[in-house]
Amino acid sequence: MRASLLHPARLDGTLQGLVGLLAELPAEPGTGLVPVRVARLVCRTGAAPAAHAEIRLASRGERSASADLLLRDAAGRSVALLEACTLQRIRLPGRADPAADAFHVELLPAAPLPGQDGAARPGLDACLEAARRQDEALGLGDAAILLEGYCAAAAHAALSAQPAAGPQARALLEELAKGGLAAPSPAGLRPVPAPDLPPAVEIWRQVLLEQPALAPDLAWAALAAERLPQALLDWQLPADPALAGGPPANSAGQARLGSVLAEAVAAFAAAWPRGLPLQVLEVGAGPGPLTTRLAAALAASGRHVRFTAAALPGRPGPASPAAAAGLDYAAASWDPLGADAPPLAADLVVGLGLGARLRAGALLPEALRQAAAPGAALLLAEPLPGPLLDFCCGQDAAWWAAPGGASPLPGAEAWTAALAAAGWTGTRTAPLAAAPWPALLLAAQAPAGAAVLAAPKLxxxxxxxxxxxxxxxxxxxxxxxxxxxxxxxxxxxxxxxIPPPCCRAAWWWPSPAAVPTWRRRWPRSASWPRRRMARRSASAWSPGAASSRMPAGMIPPPRPASRSAASWRTSIRALSPAASTSTPACRRKPRRGAWRPSCWPRPTRKPR
Structure with a gap:
């Protein structure tokens, strides 16, 4: 430091003296004064080292101070002059009160206590109206019809080139038959030769020309057309994960439906009472713009919102939205069809294509009831059965796991019935045309009071x-x-x-070999089996039918008492070959008080 005009250590000592002069001022704990500015610095060259300093305060305040500093050597000659040296108070790192950073004090609306009547919940009319307006603005027009034509042309080409089997081939042929592109034949439905249909490639290019924003969805459909011949040849092969998982995360159709759903959520939040906190649960959240749009719509409502985005277990979750005033965001993982409890009881439950991804179909409304608070609203945007999803997702064998090999996508009537069966009230639906596949907006409300749900069936x-x-x-x-x-x-x-459950206790009786001989005849007092069996036809108890339905050692109840004992004994031998060749295990009457099955009638006298 010999080449320096002013030694830093001596200048620092001068500044420490200035800080000492200001130490008497009241200060906030965890703060300190640091120099931030010097208006003018003058040094004398060749001067001796500074020995002492003169400090003159120019101004002082709670957060800053200013002073002039004059440094002198041991002989009293001037060494340096600092004019308007400003010090500012800052918060020192690591010295703040931990409670100040751990807690944030703010007045928030409180939820009503149990038994208190909260403010009236908003209706669903405004939500549906806002969704309709957004759907009309995003309508695709003829592009959706052309995309269905592309699926028909690609399916016709693949089915005409080679024989196909499986549920997807059957569904594609039935869809082609609706448009006259398939006709019955001795081998079943077959594509008609030389159809009046443009090539699939030309239709694909036309859709891309009219709607370039649908490029991700068109790429998804093109991948399905490329893999379709192999999928039809062996429909049990594992499907491509890009097809089995549904539309891609960057799908324009998903983004358009999410925009419609966000408008409906914004209308609901705008009508929510200001004095109540709003709890919103997005079920099946994943990559895509929906979570961000929902967060922005909820933050713009001016209400205090607790927004929870619950991703499906084992699947990627959404990106965290930007922080906003009045919005408390949390991420969670929850499967509605699993055994875990929901993250919260929400006032608004939202989902986009959740039923199609879970293959839940009509089971979804019942599963979502556990996540709904009393009077909560439900807003779902679900795809309807259509050619595009059957064309792409149908290459997965699990897509056709419903009874009868049908599509897992319920129709509008099935959704309405499922919501009503699950206890949702005020169900309303609105068809959506914003996506390249048919979709439906579902809106319903949970009962306002404490609802008693039916006990689950074992x-x-x-x-x-x-x-x-x-x-x-x-x-x-x-x-x-x-x-x-x-x-x-x-x-x-x-x-x-193992007997079927319906016959395990009602119709199966012990074999004749296990019944004592003296009990094989029915006394006159035991008339109830005769009256019951007399109503049943003789064909119902034919030997062939009984042997095909009952395990070994079991026989049907006896015929009406009008038959003789010899004919009944003959029927027993016909039904049970073992009884005709072996001697009954017991021919003696059991001792008094011995156990007997309750289904045996008590005789009035011992037969001779």
Whole structure:
């Protein structure tokens, strides 16, 4: 430091003296004064080291101070002059009160206490009207029809080139038959030769020319057309994950439906009472602009909103939206069809294409009731059955797992019935044309009071399988148990020995070999089996029918008493070969007080 005009350590000592003069002023804990500006600095060259300093305060305040500093050597000669040296108070790192950063004090609206009547909840008319306006502004027009034509042309070309089997081939042929592109034949529906239909490539280019924003969806459809011949050749092959997972995350159709849904949510939040906090739950949140749009719409309402975006377990979640005043955002993971409880009881439950992704269909409304607070609203945008989703997602065999091999997408009437069965009230629907596939906006409300839900039915399932089925039995058992069923696993060879549940207690009786001989005749006092069995036709108890439905050692109840004992004994031998060749196990009357099955009538006298 020999080459310096003013030694830094001596200048720092001068500034420390200035800080000492200001130490008597009251200061906030965890703060300190630091020099931030010097208006003018003058140094004398060749001067001796500074020995002492003169400080003159020019101004002082709570957060800053200004002073003039004059440094002198040991002989009293001037060494340096600092004019208008300004110090400013700042918060020192690590010395702040932890409670100041851990807690934020602000007046927030409180939820009503149990038993208190809150303000009236908003209706759904404004939500549907806002959604209709946005849907009309985003309508695709003829582009959606052309895209369905592209699927028809690609399916016709693939089905005409080679024979196909499986549920997707059947669905595609039925869709082609509606447009006259397939006709019945001895082998079933087959594509008609030389259809009046442009090539699929030309239709695809026309859609891209009219709606370039649909490029991600068109790329998704083109991938499905490329993989369709192989999928039709062996429909049980694993599908491409890009197709089985539904429309891509950057899909323009998903973004358009999300924009319509966000407008409906904004209308609901704008009508929400200002004195109540609003709790919103987005179910099935994932990558895409929906979560960000919902957060922006809720923050713009001016209400205090607690917004929770719940992603499906094992799937990517959404990006966190920007912080906004009055918006408390939280991320969670929840499967509506699983056993875990929902993150919160929301005043508004929102979902986009959730039923299609979960393959839940009409089970979704019942699963979402557990996440709804009393009087809560439900807003869902769900796809309807259509050619595009069957063309793309149908290459996954699980898409056709519904009974009868139908599409997992319910129609408008099925959605309305499912919502009513789950206890939702005021259900309203609005068709949407903003996406390249048909969609439906569902709006409903939960009961305002404390609703008593029906107790869940205990479902008992039996899975019969052998070693050749591999991992399918445990996987199926796990899925059934996740839905609340009690599953019992058996070997496939045991299926013939286990009675059906409907016949296990009502119709199956012990074999003649297990019944004592003296009890095989019915006394006159036991007339109830005769009257019951007399109503049933004789064909219902034919030997062939009984042997095909009952396990070994079991026979149907006896015929009416009008038949003789000899004819009844003959029927027993016909139904049970073992009874005709072996001697009954017991011919003696049991001792008094011995146990007897309750289904046996008590005789009035011992037969001779």
């Amino acid at each position: 479902r008992r399932m039996a899975v019969f399988a052998d070693a050749a089925m591999g991992s399918l039995p445990p996987t199926l058992a796990a899925v059934l148990q996740a839905r609340g069923a009690t599953v019992a696993r058996h070997d496939l060879a045991d299926a013939a020995r």
